[in-house]
Structures are given as C-alpha cells and as structure tokens.
Amino acid sequence: xxxxxxxxxxxxxxxxxxxxxxxxxASDSAGDGALGLEMAxxxxxxxxxxxxxxxxxxxLSMIESLRKKDRQVPILxxxxxxQVDDRVKGLRAxxxxxxxxxxxxxxxxxxVEALARRKQTAEFEAVYRVGDLELDRLSHTVNRAGxxxxxxxxxxxxxxxxxxxxxxxxxxxxxxxxxxxxxxxPQTNVIDVHISRxxxxxxxxxxxxxxxxxxxxxYVIRADAE
Amino acid sequence: xxxxxxxxxxxxERRAEGRTPTERGEADRHRGIARxxxxxxxxxxxxxxxxxxxxxxLSLGLIAYISSTTADLIDRQLEASIDGESAELxxxxxxxxxxxxxxxxxxxxxRPDASVYLITDFSGNPIVGNVGELIYDPAEAVAGxxxxxxxxxxxxxxxxxxxxxxxxxxxxxxxxxxxxLVGRDVEDRIEFSAIxxxxxxxxIVVVVALALVSWIFLSRSVLRKVDAxxxxxxxxxxxxxxxxxxxxxxxxxFDRLAQSVNAMLDEIERLHxxxxxxxxxxxxxxxxxxxxxxxxxxxxxxxxxxxxxxxxVLARALEECDQLIRTFEALLTIARVESHSAGVTLERxxxxxxxxxxxxxxxxxxxxxxxxxxxxIDPDIAIAGEPTLLRNMIANLLDxxxxxxxxxxxxxxxxxVREGSEAVISVRDYGEGVGEGDRARLTDRFxxxxxxxxxxxxGLGLSLVKAIVGHHGGTLELKDxxxxxxxxxxxxxxx
Numbered sequence: 106x107x108x109x110x111x112x113x114x115x116x117x118x119x120x121x122x123x124x125x126x127x128x129x130x131a132s133d134s135a136g137d138g139a140l141g142l143e144m145a146x147x148x149x150x151x152x153x154x155x156x157x158x159x160x161x162x163x164x165l166s167m168i169e170s171l172r173k174k175d176r177q178v179p180i181l182x183x184x185x186x187x188q189v190d191d192r193v194k195g196l197r198a199x200x201x202x203x204x205x206x207x208x209x210x211x212x213x214x215x216x217v218e219a220l221a222r223r224k225q226t227a228e229f230e231a232v233y234r235v236g237d238l239e240l241d242r243l244s245h246t247v248n249r250a251g252x253x254x255x256x257x258x259x260x261x262x263x264x265x266x267x268x269x270x271x272x273x274x275x276x277x278x279x280x281x282x283x284x285x286x287x288x289x290x291p292q293t294n295v296i297d298v299h300i301s302r303x304x305x306x307x308x309x310x311x312x313x314x315x316x317x318x319x320x321x322x323x324y325v326i327r328a329d330a331e
Numbered sequence: 332x333x334x335x336x337x338x339x340x341x342x343x344e345r346r347a348e349g350r351t352p353t354e355r356g357e358a359d360r361h362r363g364i365a366r367x368x369x370x371x372x373x374x375x376x377x378x379x380x381x382x383x384x385x386x387x388x389l390s391l392g393l394i395a396y397i398s399s400t401t402a403d404l405i406d407r408q409l410e411a412s413i414d415g416e417s418a419e420l421x422x423x424x425x426x427x428x429x430x431x432x433x434x435x436x437x438x439x440x441x442r443p444d445a446s447v448y449l450i451t452d453f454s455g456n457p458i459v460g461n462v463g464e465l466i467y468d469p470a471e472a473v474a475g476x477x478x479x480x481x482x483x484x485x486x487x488x489x490x491x492x493x494x495x496x497x498x499x500x501x502x503x504x505x506x507x508x509x510x511x512l513v514g515r516d517v518e519d520r521i522e523f524s525a526i527x528x529x530x531x532x533x534x535i536v537v538v539v540a541l542a543l544v545s546w547i548f549l550s551r552s553v554l555r556k557v558d559a560x561x562x563x564x565x566x567x568x569x570x571x572x573x574x575x576x577x578x579x580x581x582x583x584x585f586d587r588l589a590q591s592v593n594a595m596l597d598e599i600e601r602l603h604x605x606x607x608x609x610x611x612x613x614x615x616x617x618x619x620x621x622x623x624x625x626x627x628x629x630x631x632x633x634x635x636x637x638x639x640x641x642x643x644v645l646a647r648a649l650e651e652c653d654q655l656i657r658t659f660e661a662l663l664t665i666a667r668v669e670s671h672s673a674g675v676t677l678e679r680x681x682x683x684x685x686x687x688x689x690x691x692x693x694x695x696x697x698x699x700x701x702x703x704x705x706x707x708i709d710p711d712i713a714i715a716g717e718p719t720l721l722r723n724m725i726a727n728l729l730d731x732x733x734x735x736x737x738x739x740x741x742x743x744x745x746x747x748v749r750e751g752s753e754a755v756i757s758v759r760d761y762g763e764g765v766g767e768g769d770r771a772r773l774t775d776r777f778x779x780x781x782x783x784x785x786x787x788x789x790g791l792g793l794s795l796v797k798a799i800v801g802h803h804g805g806t807l808e809l810k811d812x813x814x815x816x817x818x819x820x821x822x823x824x825x826x
Contacts, residue, residue, distance in 0.1 A: 295693060
C-alpha cells in the first residue's frame with residue numbers, strides 16, 4: 106500500500122512514515138498543501154493523510170481541489186480541532202475519515218488500512234463471509250457453520266462493520282463512530298462489553314474463535330488463527 | 332453604586348497641568364472650541380434641530396391655511412353684502428326713480444363708515460356718491476361682476492394725500508345710460524392679514540430662541556452624564572474591574588443604561604474570577620500527572636532497566652499521556668460549551684430516542700459490573716439541542732453511576748419524563764451517595780470524591796454536565812436520594 110503524507114510538521118511526518126514502513130507500507134511526504142496536491146495528482150496513491158492546517162494551501166482546500174478533479178483516492182484528515190462541527194467540515198470538504206491530534210499510531214494505522222480496503226473491495230457485496238461465519242446484508246441473517254445466530258439490530262451492525270473490515274484491526278473509537286455514530290469518549294469499557302456479548306453469540310459454541318482482541322489496539326475478525 | 336467621578340478630573344484638564352501659562356491659555360482656547368463643537372455633535376442638538384424644523388414648517392403651513400381660509404370667508408361675506416346692497420338699490424331705482432335713489436345714496440354716503448357708492452351718467456361723469464378718484468382695470472370692470480378697485484374718498488381727497496384705498500366693487504347698469512357702483516373697503520381685511528403674519532414671525536423667533544436655550548441645557552446635562560460614564564469606562568478598561576458606572580437611580584435612559592452595563596460588569600467580573608481560579612486549578616492538576624510522567628521517563632533513562640521492565644514503565648507513561656489528553660479534551664469541551672460559541676447550533680433533537688439509545692448502549696456495561704439499568708422513557712420529547720453534547724452529558728452521569736453507585740440491588744434508574752414544558756432527565760443510583768457538603772463542590776473542576784483517586788477520571792465529568800445543561804438553557808440539581816446519588820436535569824421542551 107502506498108500512502109501520501111501531507112503534513113508541515115516534519116517530526117510528525119517522519120513519525121508517520123516510520124510507523125507505516127514498519128507496518129509494511131510505502132509512503133511519500135509533502136510539506137505543504139500545494140506540493141501535496143501536485144503529488145496526489147501525478148501519482149496513484151492508495152490513501153492520503155492530510156493535515157488540516159498547512160502552509161500555501163490549507164488541507165481542506167487541497168482536498169476540495171482534488172475532488173473537483175474527480176480523484177476518488179480515500180483521504181484521512183488529521184486535525185487538532187476536535188469539535189463535531191470541525192469534523193463535519195472536514196468530511197464535507199471531501200475527507201473520508203477524520204482523526205484528532207494527538208492520536209495513537211495504532212488508531213491511525215487501523216483507519217488508513219480500513220480506508221485502503223474500502224477502495225479495494227466493493228462495499229456492495231450482499232453476503233460477507235469469514236471462515237464458516239456468514240452475514241447476509243439483505244435478509245439481515247447470520248449463520249455460523251450453517252446454524253442461524255440471532256442478533257439484536259445493533260449487534261448485527263457491529264458484526265457487519267467488523268466483517269466488512271475482516272482481517273483488519275478495528276479500534277474502539279472506529280466502532281463507536283461507525284456503528285453508533287457517537288463522537289464522545291465513554292469512561293467505562295462499554296465497547297468491550299458489547300464485543301464480549303457478540304463474541305458469546307458467534308464464538309462461544311464453536312471450537313475456533315473468529316473475533317480476536319488485539320492488545321493496545323482493538324479487535325479483528327479473521328478465519329485463520331495466528 | 333451611586334459613586335461619582337467628581338474626584339477624577341477629566342483627562343483634558345489633567346493633561347493641561349504642568350504646562351507654561353501661555354500653553355495653557357492656548358490649550359484652554361482649543362478646548363473651548365472643541366467643547367462648542369462637541370455640543371453641536373450631540374444627539375440633543377440633532378433632535379432639537381429636527382423638532383424645530385418640523386415645528387416651524389407645520390406652524391407656517393397651519394397659519395397659511397388658516398389665514399387663506401379666513402380671507403376667503405371675509406371676501407365671500409363682502410361680496411354677498413355688495414350683491415345684496417346693489418340689488419336693493421337697483422330695485423329702489425326701478426320701483427321709484429333716479430332721484431329717490433340718488434337721495435338714498437346721498438344719505439348712505441354721509442355715514443361715517445359708509446361703503447363706496449357712485450352713480451355716473453351716460454357720459455361717465457359722476458352724479459352722486461362718495462368716490463373721488465377711482466382706479467380700476469377696465470378689463471375686469473364687467474357689469475354684474477365683482478372686481479377690485481382702488482379709490483379715494485371724495486370728502487377727504489382734498490384734505491390729505493391719503494393713499495388710495497383698496498376695495499371690492501360691483502358695477503350695475505341702471506338704464507338711461509346711468510350706472511351704479513357699490514363697493515366695500517377691504518383695507519381692514521388686508522391689515523388683519525398683515526397683523527397675523529407679523530405675529531407669526533414673532534412667535535417663530537421666540538420658539539427658535541427657546542429651542543436653542545433648551546438644547547444648550549439639555550446637551551450640557553446629557554454631556555455631563557456621558558462624560559461621567561466615559562471616565563468610569565476608561566478606568567474599567569485600564570484594569571479596575573471592581574469599578575462601576577455612576578448611577579443616580581433617576582430611572583432615565585442613562586441610569587438604565589448604566590445599570591445594564593453594571594450588571595454586565597458584574598457578570599464579567601464573576602467570569603474573570605472563575606477563569607483565574609480555573610487556570611490555577613488546571614495548572615495544579617496537570618502538573619501532577621506531568622511530573623509523574625516525567626519521572627517515569629527519567630527513571631528509564633537513568634536506570635536502563637531490562638527491555639521488559641522498560642516496556643511496562645513506558646506503557647504506564649503512555650497511559651498517563653492518554654489520560655492527560657482526555658483531560659485537555661474535556662477542558663476544551665467545557666470551555667467551548669461555556670463560551671456558547673464555536674458555531675454550536677442547537678437543532679431539534681428527539682430526546683426520547685437519544686436517551687433510549689444511550690440506555691441500550693450502556694445496558695451491557697451495567698450488567699457487566701453487576702448492575703441493572705431501570706429505564707422509564709416518555710415518548711416523543713423533542714428539545715433544541717446538540718446530540719453529541721447531550722450524549723456526552725448522559726454518558727458522564729451513567730459512567731459515574733456505574734463507577735460510584737454500587738449497591739446491594741445494583742439498580743440504576745435512568746428516567747426521562749415530561750413535566751409541563753420541561754423534559755426531566757434523572758439518573759439515580761442506590762449506592763452510598765454524596766454528603767451535602769461535598770455535593771456543592773461536585774460540579775467544580777477537578778473535584779473528585781474518591782480521595783484515593785483509585786478510579787480513572789479527571790474530576791471533570793460533572794463540570795462538563797453542568798456546562799452542557801447550561802448551554803441548553805436547563806437546570807442541574809444534584810441531591811442525596813437516600814439511599815444513593817441522584818442527578819436531575821430539566822431542559823425546555825420544544826413544542
């Protein structure tokens with residue numbers, strides 16, 4: 106996967122580049138918005154990471170120009186502004202996801218990988234499959250090894266999101282934002298409890314678990330035990 | 332409150348001190364001019380000018396109308412009496428003869444306030460009457476019509492150079508070439524109009540003079556008040572936040588303005604004091620975790636522990652950082668909400684659905700710690716709100732209940748009911764509750780009842796709840812539910 110980092114803080118850009126290299130991804134860096142726009146137009150990146158506050162051309166204007174030229178590359182917007190309306194502005198300008206500084210690198214990596222995956226796989230598949238677990242998005246039914254699993258509507262959406270990103274780490278914040286559309290930070294481990302309930306329904310009666318906890322990062326659903 | 336600023340000389344005077352006499356004289360002169368200019372610039376002057384203009388124009392219009400209608404009326408009466416007398420005289424001529432008519436006219440012309448009479452023969456020579464010289468426009472002199480003439484009285488023409496009088500007259504043809512002229516003197520009427528015009532001019536002069544005098548007095552008293560307010564304002568701007576504008580309790584516009592400004596200053600002073608306290612708290616409460624963080628990192632540098640050990644220390648350091656970030660985030664949210672700014676717009680929000688979703692979201696977490704959410708939610712309650720803030724508010728209350736509200740039954744109530752025009756959200760646990768003394772401090776920043784600080788949290792939750800409730804125009808009440816702690820929030824319902 107090839108990532109373009111558009112960030113004027115060279116320390117932060119280097120930190121991102123190192124992390125991405127460790128995770129096995131290639132990356133380029135641009136120090137201002139104008140250069141970033143040029144590089145994004147000339148090359149074919151899988152994901153763009155764009156800081157909101159940039160010299161020359163600010164992040165949101167850069168994204169708008171890119172979208173006007175019909176470039177559909179997924180974009181993660183980074184910002185020190187955390188309020189809901191800032192987030193909405195970022196997404197309206199054409200960003201696909203919004204992450205507030207300071208962030209944990211695992212959070213950023215999970216989101217970048219999710220964005221890249223979104224580009225590769227069609228979001229429009231009717232049935233998601235992970236091992237012997239099957240989720241039918243049209244009939245809203247879930248089967249494991251041919252046996253039906255009964256889920257609450259919210260549990261269904263939680264599983265749907267996890268399975269759409271099968272094989273990728275999904276953080277608690279990503280679940281909170283995408284499954285519940287909540288943008289606050291609960292003090293209690295609410296998400297963990299929801300996951301453990303879901304786990305009880307899809308994994309408990311089976312020998313091989315599919316839903317795994319990734320320490321310090323989040324959760325992943327995958328068929329092969331690692 | 333009724334402080335005056337008499338002890339504070341105006342800025343200009345203070346500046347004038349410490350100069351040479353000539354400089355001061357010059358300065359005084361300039362100030363005199365400036366003061367006069369200032370009078371002209373006042374609102375009182377502009378208002379006086381406007382009212383004066385309107386008054387003068389209206390009076391002129393009214394008087395012009397009255398005098399013209401009065402003149403018309405008098406003219407019509409004159410004309411009627413000329414017509415009447417002409418007809419009478421003509422009928423006398425017709426029923427009797429010329430000589431009787433001449434005798435009648437002779438008699439009438441002799442009276443002291445006689446009208447104008449003249450009979451001429453076929454060649455135009457006067458036969459009888461009291462008219463000496465008669466001047467008129469032949470074009471207007473049509474028999475049977477009334478027209479203006481100028482004349483002199485026969486009796487007095489010889490005595491003095493009396494100017495010709497103005498009159499209205501009617502010419503009638505009698506027959507046999509004789510013609511009769513009957514007229515009425517209009518000098519009195521003209522004189523009457525002139526008197527009216529003169530008195531109007533006099534009245535207007537008096538009115539303008541009075542307006543100018545009242546303007547000067549008004550402007551000066553207004554300027555005095557404005558100067559006092561301006562002087563106080565300058566001192567407040569210079570940092571004397573305890574100072575207030577002078578009020579005289581007269582209830583006039585300036586008094587009310589000063590009282591509003593003073594109320595505003597009270598609020599600003601309160602906020603300012605709060606801000607100072609908060610900055611001190613923040614500095615103190617952030618310094619502690621930062622010091623811990625620094626010490627952990629310092630420890631690794633100094634002792635070079637084994638990779639496993641340093642990993643554990645680093646993980647704890649990271650945890651400290653995350654906690655600090657969360658604290659900042661909460662502080663920023665409180666600041667944003669309390670300042671009512673940042674483009675936060677309240678939108679119509681289905682509170683029933685929002686609270687229901689939050690209950691569903693928290694239910695598994697409650698069960699996980701052996702507690703049970705009892706919900707009672709009235710349907711279809713809508714308020715003007717920001718959903719993310721409202722969720723944050725409820726999440727904080729539920730987080731607290733799950734953290735501190737442990738009890739035998741494990742029950743936590745989450746209720747949303749409608750009471751008249753208010754939506755009431757209450758969250759109640761059946762745990763130990765909070766004593767009365769501590770309760771008052773709960774919404775202060777960084778206050779934690781858990782003295783050992785064994786549970787995570789920055790002590791900002793209820794401060795945030797309070798700020799969010801305030802932002803939505805609601806009230807927050809914290810009380811001892813005996814047993815347990817209860818938070819009761821009221822928010823205005825949208826129709």
